[in-house]
Amino acid sequence: MQCLVCASAAKDLTPPNFDGYVIGCPTCGNYEVAGGAWDRFQKASKQERCAALDNAASLKGVARWPTIKNICF
Numbered sequence: 001m002q003c004l005v006c007a008s009a010a011k012d013l014t015p016p017n018f019d020g021y022v023i024g025c026p027t028c029g030n031y032e033v034a035g036g037a038w039d040r041f042q043k044a045s046k047q048e049r050c051a052a053l054d055n056a057a058s059l060k061g062v063a064r065w066p067t068i069k070n071i072c073f
């Protein structure tokens with residue numbers, strides 16, 4: 001699959017039965033998009049996606065990777 005932030009070739013790391021998507025990008029690192037934010041993330045501009053990932057990264061805390069949620073936009 002393609003990274004939705006930088007358009008690099010990325011891996012789909014989504015576990016089965018997971019509400020959302022986990023994307024492994026060689027440039028952006030691993031990040032998760034919550035199921036509830038997926039539509040919004042897809043419709044967002046490239047700049048908005050990039051900003052959302054930055055916000056998610058700053059909110060990451062002890063999680064394994066940033067999670068993009070609606071509050072990140």
Ligand SMILES: [Zn+2]
Pocket residue numbers: 003004005006007008010025026027028029
């Ligand atoms: Zn990327």
